[in-house]
Ligand SMILES: NC(=O)C1=CN([C@@H]2O[C@H](COP(=O)(O)OP(=O)(O)OC[C@H]3O[C@@H](n4cnc5c(N)ncnc54)[C@H](OP(=O)(O)O)[C@@H]3O)[C@@H](O)[C@H]2O)[C@@H](O)CC1
Ligand SMILES: Nc1ncnc2c1ncn2[C@@H]1O[C@H](COP(=O)(O)OP(=O)(O)O)[C@@H](O)[C@H]1O
């Protein structure tokens with residue numbers, strides 16, 4: 066499994082463990098430069114290449130790639146930021162192996178280039194790009210010269226995906242051993258182009274010492290705990306989701322209940338205020354509809370094992386009351402939308418009652434209302450929030466992060482922008498609820514729901530509306546089942 070995502074510090078540790086284990090750093094750098102050159106050759110037949118090298122090891126990768134491309138018949142020019150005498154260690158060695166001229170970094174280098182290899186800064190980026198480095202990056206972008214980046218597009222912060230100063234738009238980014246958060250989080254991900262993961266000979270065993278706690282979301286992470294229905298099972302064995310619906314935005318609860326059923330729950334009930342019951346009853350025939358005036362009896366029925374509160378639920382005392390009661394009863398639940406917003410200003414009172422079997426699914430606005438202005442990357446913020454709330458936090462967006470209070474986190478990268486449409490979040494909350502009702506652990510169910518949701522959205526593409534997601538789930542599950550059985 067190569068889904069682990071390593072922070073910059075963890076990546077340095079993996080490098081040094083490999084070196085301590087007897088693999089020379091020089092060999093790792095040769096492999097990195099070779100991977101970069103190979104990607105260039107795969108995409109661009111013999112052409113004029115400008116290799117932009119920085120003062121550290123990222124520049125070292127560039128000198129290796131330059132040598133290999135030169136040997137393969139490419140017309141290569143190398144520009145170095147700073148003075149070659151200041152290069153150190155493996156980078157100095159690789160510069161010495163480059164037999165042609167090393168030019169000072171200047172715009173002239175890219176003047177007639179068909180391709181730029183961006184080897185200015187990688188993991189060691191320490192401050193915003195400025196001076197000639199920033200000027201180069203801006204000019205490369207202005208002129209639209211294709212860029213292949215070594216490790217990250219220079220200027221992308223490997224830990225956060227933030228852009229320090231500026232960063233070139235790459236067509237591809239070749240990175241080594243494992244991805245870093247900056248390859249998956251926005252805006253960094255958008256600068257990377259296609260991310261190519263290269264094996265440079267770092268042994269997998271180093272991971273046992275590095276102990277990464279972040280993963281790129283994908284079925285490998287949760288396929289083995291997926292709650293497939295049992296041949297001898299029955300609908301109650303597949304769990305029963307209750308969605309607490311509101312009086313006005315009745316569509317949201319319906320979408321959540323449908324998604325819960327598609328996701329695997331054997332039954333779903335919408336519990337709604339009596340004046341809205343007729344509306345709900347005119348809806349989907351397979352969804353049970355019950356009056357919220359019977360809330361206590363519904364809650365007492367332990368077969369109704371997962372509660373979804375928030376989608377279209379209303380922002381009033383009733384919502385607060387229902388959330389408190391469901392939590393007090395120790396029921397597994399998902400708090401979304403209004404169920405989060407009603408606790409803005411009294412979040413700590415809510416957090417006292419949460420556990421790792423409660424899933425919070427805020428979008429950025431709801432997140433801020435609940436947790437205030439947290440700083441740092443999306444990954445960092447989601448982790449901080451999960452720790453503070455003592456619950457699993459699913460922070461929605463183009464780079465959704467699911468964080469567990471124990472520090473584990475997954476970053477999702479399969480969601481197309483078509484998902485930014487009303488009701489898509491209601492479907493996600495319901496889908497996670499369906500998986501949890503069918504027996505999946507909260508953190509894994511959240512990750513699975515996010516991935517299936519993104520996959521369903523991609524299968525539809527342009528024109529997507531939330532209702533389409535419901536209908537797309539069976540095909541996505543069928544595809545996933547075939548992959549899982551293979
Ligand atoms: N064995 C390994 O480790 C392997 C590593 N590999 C490769 O090494 C890369 C990491 O190398 P690295 O640690 O040398 O960092 P790198 O990104 O080259 O930058 C550091 C230099 O840049 C400078 N600097 C920073 N920001 C700046 C700015 N804004 N403007 C100007 N200067 C700035 C900084 O200066 P300082 O902050 O010290 O003043 C320092 O001199 C990694 O991404 C991968 O490509 C592969 O070969 C596989 C094996
Ligand atoms: N730019 C984007 N690219 C991909 N997915 C997105 C983007 N913007 C939002 N999403 C996803 O769309 C869904 C929107 O959910 P939400 O904001 O709760 O909508 P609603 O409350 O209307 O259901 C979430 O799953 C979110 O991750």
Ligand SMILES: [K+]
Nearest residue numbers: 183186217219
């Ligand atoms: K780079």
